[in-house]
Amino acid sequence: MVAADAAIAIAKRKTMCQKINKKTTLKKLVEKKGGAEILAKNGVPCLSCPMLSLEIDKLEIGKVCKMYGLNLEKILKELNGN
Numbered sequence: 001m002v003a004a005d006a007a008i009a010i011a012k013r014k015t016m017c018q019k020i021n022k023k024t025t026l027k028k029l030v031e032k033k034g035g036a037e038i039l040a041k042n043g044v045p046c047l048s049c050p051m052l053s054l055e056i057d058k059l060e061i062g063k064v065c066k067m068y069g070l071n072l073e074k075i076l077k078e079l080n081g082n
Contacts, residue, residue: 020079022062022072026052029061029079038078043070 020029026046029035039047046052046064061079065072 020061020076022065022076023060024079025057026059026061026064027056030056032079035079038075042075042078043068044075 020032026039026044029039030047036047044061044064045068046055046059061075062072064070065075
């Protein structure tokens with residue numbers, strides 16, 4: 001059981017350390033500490049959309065930025081803490 005708990009902890013840490021890119025889903029971004037605030041500050045309209053719950057695990061930040069003419073590079077830098 002201890003080995004399984006250790007494996008889960010390692011997987012969680014690895015996921016948290018992965019760099020956010022244009023294919024990262026909005027679900028992962030809003031789960032990230034401060035992610036929703038960064039998206040809102042940069043004008044991502046999806047956070048207030050009633051359809052979000054149906055699409056959150058499919059919408060990629062790169063596609064959202066392209067649809068709404070948002071600065072993807074700026075948002076990625078902020079999300080990655082650069």
